[in-house]
Amino acid sequence: MLKKIILVVLVIAIPLSFYLYKEYHRKPADLSSVQPAAKLNAGAFLDEYEKDEANANHRYLGKTIQVRGTITEIVKQQDTLANVMIGDTASMHKVSCLLDKHHIGLINQYKAGQQITIKGICTGFLMDVELNRCVIVEKE
Protein backbone atom coordinates (compact mmCIF):
# COMPACT_ATOMS: atom_id res chain seq x y z
CA MET A 1 0.00 0.00 0.00
CA LEU A 2 2.70 2.42 1.03
CA LYS A 3 4.58 1.65 -2.13
CA LYS A 4 1.49 2.46 -4.15
CA ILE A 5 1.06 5.83 -2.46
CA ILE A 6 4.68 6.69 -3.03
CA LEU A 7 4.34 5.69 -6.65
CA VAL A 8 1.24 7.86 -7.11
CA VAL A 9 3.03 10.85 -5.58
CA LEU A 10 6.01 10.34 -7.85
CA VAL A 11 4.08 9.78 -11.03
CA ILE A 12 1.22 12.26 -10.65
CA ALA A 13 1.68 14.77 -7.87
CA ILE A 14 5.23 15.87 -8.60
CA PRO A 15 4.82 16.52 -12.32
CA LEU A 16 1.42 18.12 -11.62
CA SER A 17 2.75 20.55 -9.03
CA PHE A 18 5.70 21.28 -11.29
CA TYR A 19 3.29 22.00 -14.13
CA LEU A 20 1.06 24.21 -11.95
CA TYR A 21 4.06 26.12 -10.66
CA LYS A 22 5.30 26.75 -14.19
CA GLU A 23 1.85 27.67 -15.43
CA TYR A 24 1.33 30.12 -12.57
CA HIS A 25 4.64 31.88 -13.23
CA ARG A 26 4.35 31.81 -17.01
CA LYS A 27 5.19 35.15 -18.68
CA PRO A 28 3.23 36.51 -21.64
CA ALA A 29 4.62 34.75 -24.73
CA ASP A 30 7.51 36.20 -26.68
CA LEU A 31 6.17 36.41 -30.22
CA SER A 32 9.52 35.90 -32.02
CA SER A 33 8.83 32.22 -32.52
CA VAL A 34 5.04 32.43 -32.83
CA GLN A 35 3.56 31.68 -36.23
CA PRO A 36 1.22 34.57 -37.23
CA ALA A 37 -2.49 33.80 -37.73
CA ALA A 38 -2.52 36.20 -40.70
CA LYS A 39 -0.03 38.11 -42.87
CA LEU A 40 -1.28 41.37 -44.34
CA ASN A 41 -0.26 44.68 -45.84
CA ALA A 42 -0.94 47.60 -43.52
CA GLY A 43 -3.34 49.15 -46.06
CA ALA A 44 -5.48 46.03 -46.41
CA PHE A 45 -5.50 45.50 -42.65
CA LEU A 46 -6.65 49.09 -41.99
CA ASP A 47 -9.22 48.83 -44.76
CA GLU A 48 -10.87 45.88 -43.07
CA TYR A 49 -11.08 47.77 -39.78
CA GLU A 50 -12.41 50.95 -41.39
CA LYS A 51 -15.12 49.06 -43.27
CA ASP A 52 -16.38 46.75 -40.54
CA GLU A 53 -14.74 46.93 -37.15
CA ALA A 54 -16.84 44.16 -35.59
CA ASN A 55 -16.04 41.75 -38.39
CA ALA A 56 -12.33 42.63 -38.34
CA ASN A 57 -12.28 42.13 -34.57
CA HIS A 58 -13.89 38.77 -35.05
CA ARG A 59 -11.08 37.79 -37.40
CA TYR A 60 -8.06 39.36 -35.75
CA LEU A 61 -8.71 40.35 -32.11
CA GLY A 62 -6.29 38.67 -29.73
CA LYS A 63 -4.39 36.93 -32.53
CA THR A 64 -0.81 37.31 -33.71
CA ILE A 65 -0.91 39.35 -36.91
CA GLN A 66 2.02 40.09 -39.21
CA VAL A 67 1.84 43.45 -40.96
CA ARG A 68 4.04 44.92 -43.68
CA GLY A 69 4.05 48.60 -44.58
CA THR A 70 5.80 51.95 -44.54
CA ILE A 71 6.93 53.46 -41.25
CA THR A 72 5.31 56.87 -40.80
CA GLU A 73 6.68 57.58 -37.35
CA ILE A 74 8.71 56.00 -34.55
CA VAL A 75 7.75 57.31 -31.12
CA LYS A 76 9.93 56.56 -28.11
CA GLN A 77 8.87 57.20 -24.55
CA GLN A 78 11.24 57.15 -21.59
CA ASP A 79 13.59 54.56 -23.19
CA THR A 80 11.30 51.67 -22.25
CA LEU A 81 8.50 52.14 -24.76
CA ALA A 82 8.82 52.30 -28.52
CA ASN A 83 5.88 52.57 -30.83
CA VAL A 84 6.07 52.18 -34.60
CA MET A 85 3.32 53.67 -36.75
CA ILE A 86 2.82 51.91 -40.08
CA GLY A 87 0.60 53.02 -42.95
CA ASP A 88 -0.04 55.87 -45.30
CA THR A 89 0.96 59.35 -44.04
CA ALA A 90 -2.14 60.84 -45.71
CA SER A 91 -4.50 58.44 -43.96
CA MET A 92 -6.03 59.29 -40.60
CA HIS A 93 -5.63 55.74 -39.26
CA LYS A 94 -2.41 53.79 -38.94
CA VAL A 95 -1.31 50.46 -37.56
CA SER A 96 0.21 51.36 -34.21
CA CYS A 97 2.75 48.77 -33.06
CA LEU A 98 3.99 48.83 -29.49
CA LEU A 99 7.25 46.90 -29.42
CA ASP A 100 7.92 44.16 -26.89
CA LYS A 101 10.29 45.76 -24.37
CA HIS A 102 12.81 42.94 -24.89
CA HIS A 103 12.95 43.67 -28.64
CA ILE A 104 13.30 47.44 -28.77
CA GLY A 105 16.93 47.60 -29.90
CA LEU A 106 16.34 46.53 -33.48
CA ILE A 107 14.19 49.57 -34.27
CA ASN A 108 17.27 51.79 -34.21
CA GLN A 109 18.16 50.40 -37.65
CA TYR A 110 14.90 51.76 -39.07
CA LYS A 111 13.57 55.22 -39.78
CA ALA A 112 10.39 56.81 -41.10
CA GLY A 113 9.75 56.11 -44.78
CA GLN A 114 11.28 52.62 -44.74
CA GLN A 115 9.40 49.39 -45.21
CA ILE A 116 9.07 47.16 -42.18
CA THR A 117 7.45 43.85 -41.26
CA ILE A 118 6.17 43.54 -37.70
CA LYS A 119 4.12 40.95 -35.91
CA GLY A 120 2.13 41.54 -32.76
CA ILE A 121 -1.07 40.75 -30.91
CA CYS A 122 -4.03 42.67 -32.31
CA THR A 123 -5.82 44.41 -29.42
CA GLY A 124 -8.43 46.30 -31.48
CA PHE A 125 -9.20 49.69 -33.02
CA LEU A 126 -9.32 53.12 -31.39
CA MET A 127 -7.83 55.88 -33.54
CA ASP A 128 -5.41 53.35 -34.99
CA VAL A 129 -5.41 49.59 -35.21
CA GLU A 130 -3.33 48.52 -32.25
CA LEU A 131 -0.75 45.73 -32.10
CA ASN A 132 0.97 44.89 -28.81
CA ARG A 133 4.11 42.99 -27.78
CA CYS A 134 5.44 43.47 -31.30
CA VAL A 135 8.62 42.00 -32.74
CA ILE A 136 10.29 43.07 -35.97
CA VAL A 137 10.42 40.30 -38.58
CA GLU A 138 13.72 40.45 -40.45
CA LYS A 139 13.53 37.26 -42.48
CA GLU A 140 10.24 36.08 -43.88
Next chain:
Amino acid sequence: MKYSFFVILFTLLIFAAFGQPKYFTKTGKISFYSKSSMENIEAVNTKVVSVWDVASGQIEFAVLLKGFEFEKALMQEHFNENYVESDKYPKAVFKGIIENSKTIQLSGDNVSTVKVNGTLTLHGVTNPVSTNAVITVKSGVVAASCNFSITLADYKISIPSLVAEKINKKISIAVVIPEYQSMTTK
Protein backbone atom coordinates in the same frame (compact mmCIF):
# COMPACT_ATOMS: atom_id res chain seq x y z
CA MET B 1 -18.83 53.84 -30.69
CA LYS B 2 -16.06 54.26 -33.21
CA TYR B 3 -18.02 56.73 -35.30
CA SER B 4 -19.20 58.87 -32.40
CA PHE B 5 -15.58 59.15 -31.37
CA PHE B 6 -14.46 60.33 -34.80
CA VAL B 7 -17.40 62.70 -35.13
CA ILE B 8 -16.32 64.35 -31.90
CA LEU B 9 -12.72 64.39 -33.00
CA PHE B 10 -13.59 65.82 -36.39
CA THR B 11 -15.82 68.49 -34.88
CA LEU B 12 -13.03 69.40 -32.54
CA LEU B 13 -10.59 69.68 -35.43
CA ILE B 14 -12.93 72.02 -37.32
CA PHE B 15 -13.39 74.31 -34.37
CA ALA B 16 -9.80 74.03 -33.26
CA ALA B 17 -8.90 77.25 -35.00
CA PHE B 18 -11.20 79.27 -32.77
CA GLY B 19 -11.03 80.16 -29.11
CA GLN B 20 -9.76 77.83 -26.46
CA PRO B 21 -7.58 74.86 -27.27
CA LYS B 22 -8.65 71.29 -27.67
CA TYR B 23 -6.25 68.66 -26.50
CA PHE B 24 -5.73 65.08 -27.43
CA THR B 25 -3.34 62.20 -26.83
CA LYS B 26 -2.84 58.62 -27.98
CA THR B 27 -0.24 57.76 -25.38
CA GLY B 28 -2.10 58.04 -22.09
CA LYS B 29 -1.51 55.43 -19.44
CA ILE B 30 -4.08 53.59 -17.35
CA SER B 31 -3.04 51.12 -14.71
CA PHE B 32 -5.09 49.25 -12.20
CA TYR B 33 -4.17 47.66 -8.97
CA SER B 34 -5.86 45.23 -6.65
CA LYS B 35 -4.43 44.14 -3.35
CA SER B 36 -5.51 40.85 -1.86
CA SER B 37 -4.42 38.31 0.71
CA MET B 38 -3.15 35.90 -1.91
CA GLU B 39 -1.44 38.14 -4.41
CA ASN B 40 -1.50 41.57 -5.93
CA ILE B 41 -2.88 42.11 -9.36
CA GLU B 42 -1.44 44.88 -11.47
CA ALA B 43 -1.76 45.76 -15.13
CA VAL B 44 -0.87 48.67 -17.36
CA ASN B 45 -1.98 50.02 -20.72
CA THR B 46 0.08 52.78 -22.35
CA LYS B 47 -2.08 53.47 -25.39
CA VAL B 48 -5.00 55.37 -23.98
CA VAL B 49 -6.74 57.81 -26.32
CA SER B 50 -8.14 60.97 -24.76
CA VAL B 51 -9.74 64.15 -26.08
CA TRP B 52 -10.40 67.26 -23.96
CA ASP B 53 -12.31 70.28 -25.16
CA VAL B 54 -11.33 73.08 -22.78
CA ALA B 55 -14.22 75.43 -23.64
CA SER B 56 -17.02 72.95 -22.95
CA GLY B 57 -15.09 70.87 -20.43
CA GLN B 58 -15.95 67.67 -22.30
CA ILE B 59 -13.39 64.96 -21.81
CA GLU B 60 -13.23 61.44 -23.18
CA PHE B 61 -11.00 58.45 -22.62
CA ALA B 62 -10.99 55.21 -24.58
CA VAL B 63 -8.88 52.13 -23.94
CA LEU B 64 -8.61 48.63 -25.42
CA LEU B 65 -8.91 45.97 -22.75
CA LYS B 66 -6.68 43.50 -24.58
CA GLY B 67 -3.95 46.13 -24.37
CA PHE B 68 -3.52 45.70 -20.61
CA GLU B 69 -0.22 43.97 -19.91
CA PHE B 70 0.18 41.82 -16.80
CA GLU B 71 3.27 40.39 -15.20
CA LYS B 72 1.82 36.89 -15.45
CA ALA B 73 0.32 35.44 -18.62
CA LEU B 74 -2.28 33.43 -16.74
CA MET B 75 -3.65 36.56 -15.06
CA GLN B 76 -3.84 38.32 -18.40
CA GLU B 77 -5.74 35.40 -19.93
CA HIS B 78 -8.18 35.20 -17.02
CA PHE B 79 -8.71 38.97 -17.11
CA ASN B 80 -9.59 38.87 -20.82
CA GLU B 81 -11.52 35.63 -20.96
CA ASN B 82 -13.33 35.38 -17.62
CA TYR B 83 -13.58 38.88 -16.17
CA VAL B 84 -13.93 41.66 -18.76
CA GLU B 85 -14.71 39.31 -21.69
CA SER B 86 -12.69 41.44 -24.06
CA ASP B 87 -13.73 39.45 -27.15
CA LYS B 88 -17.28 40.65 -26.59
CA TYR B 89 -16.46 44.07 -25.11
CA PRO B 90 -13.10 45.16 -26.51
CA LYS B 91 -13.20 48.76 -25.22
CA ALA B 92 -13.74 50.74 -22.07
CA VAL B 93 -14.84 54.36 -22.51
CA PHE B 94 -15.16 57.25 -20.09
CA LYS B 95 -17.15 60.34 -21.12
CA GLY B 96 -17.43 63.26 -18.78
CA ILE B 97 -17.23 66.95 -18.01
CA ILE B 98 -14.50 68.82 -16.16
CA GLU B 99 -16.16 71.36 -13.86
CA ASN B 100 -15.09 74.95 -14.56
CA SER B 101 -12.80 73.74 -17.33
CA LYS B 102 -12.67 77.23 -18.87
CA THR B 103 -11.14 78.77 -15.78
CA ILE B 104 -8.15 76.37 -15.65
CA GLN B 105 -4.89 78.23 -16.10
CA LEU B 106 -3.11 76.72 -19.10
CA SER B 107 -0.40 79.31 -19.55
CA GLY B 108 2.68 79.42 -17.36
CA ASP B 109 3.57 76.73 -14.85
CA ASN B 110 0.50 75.78 -12.93
CA VAL B 111 -1.15 72.94 -11.02
CA SER B 112 -4.93 72.81 -10.67
CA THR B 113 -7.21 70.30 -9.02
CA VAL B 114 -10.49 69.87 -10.85
CA LYS B 115 -13.63 67.82 -10.43
CA VAL B 116 -14.64 65.40 -13.19
CA ASN B 117 -18.09 63.87 -13.48
CA GLY B 118 -19.05 61.36 -16.10
CA THR B 119 -19.84 57.79 -17.00
CA LEU B 120 -17.63 54.76 -17.45
CA THR B 121 -18.66 52.01 -19.83
CA LEU B 122 -16.94 48.70 -19.18
CA HIS B 123 -18.05 45.12 -19.83
CA GLY B 124 -21.20 46.47 -21.51
CA VAL B 125 -22.33 48.30 -18.35
CA THR B 126 -22.38 52.08 -17.87
CA ASN B 127 -22.07 53.65 -14.42
CA PRO B 128 -21.53 57.20 -13.15
CA VAL B 129 -18.02 58.06 -12.00
CA SER B 130 -16.89 61.19 -10.17
CA THR B 131 -13.35 61.96 -9.21
CA ASN B 132 -10.81 64.69 -8.67
CA ALA B 133 -8.13 65.16 -11.28
CA VAL B 134 -4.93 67.16 -11.34
CA ILE B 135 -4.00 69.20 -14.39
CA THR B 136 -0.35 70.20 -14.49
CA VAL B 137 1.17 72.72 -16.85
CA LYS B 138 4.96 72.79 -16.88
CA SER B 139 7.18 74.37 -19.54
CA GLY B 140 4.26 74.37 -21.95
CA VAL B 141 3.44 70.69 -21.43
CA VAL B 142 -0.13 70.03 -20.33
CA ALA B 143 -0.42 66.81 -18.31
CA ALA B 144 -3.19 65.27 -16.27
CA SER B 145 -3.70 62.53 -13.73
CA CYS B 146 -6.41 61.08 -11.56
CA ASN B 147 -7.21 58.09 -9.37
CA PHE B 148 -10.50 56.43 -8.66
CA SER B 149 -11.81 53.02 -7.79
CA ILE B 150 -14.61 50.87 -9.11
CA THR B 151 -16.49 47.92 -7.66
CA LEU B 152 -16.42 44.87 -9.93
CA ALA B 153 -20.05 43.93 -9.19
CA ASP B 154 -21.24 47.32 -10.54
CA TYR B 155 -19.95 46.25 -13.97
CA LYS B 156 -21.36 42.74 -13.71
CA ILE B 157 -17.86 41.32 -13.52
CA SER B 158 -18.26 38.15 -11.51
CA ILE B 159 -15.49 36.39 -9.68
CA PRO B 160 -15.53 32.57 -9.56
CA SER B 161 -16.41 31.51 -6.00
CA LEU B 162 -13.24 29.43 -5.79
CA VAL B 163 -11.09 32.57 -5.80
CA ALA B 164 -13.69 35.10 -4.62
CA GLU B 165 -12.05 35.60 -1.24
CA LYS B 166 -8.66 36.08 -2.77
CA ILE B 167 -9.64 38.86 -5.13
CA ASN B 168 -10.42 42.34 -3.91
CA LYS B 169 -13.87 43.45 -5.03
CA LYS B 170 -12.64 47.01 -5.42
CA ILE B 171 -10.10 47.91 -8.07
CA SER B 172 -8.01 51.09 -7.91
CA ILE B 173 -7.49 52.77 -11.25
CA ALA B 174 -4.83 55.35 -12.04
CA VAL B 175 -5.00 57.50 -15.17
CA VAL B 176 -1.93 59.44 -16.29
CA ILE B 177 -1.73 61.61 -19.38
CA PRO B 178 1.97 62.52 -19.69
CA GLU B 179 1.34 65.07 -22.43
CA TYR B 180 -1.78 66.45 -24.06
CA GLN B 181 -1.12 67.73 -27.56
CA SER B 182 -2.92 70.87 -28.63
CA MET B 183 -4.98 70.46 -31.79
CA THR B 184 -4.49 74.09 -32.75
CA THR B 185 -0.84 73.49 -33.52
CA LYS B 186 -1.08 69.95 -34.89
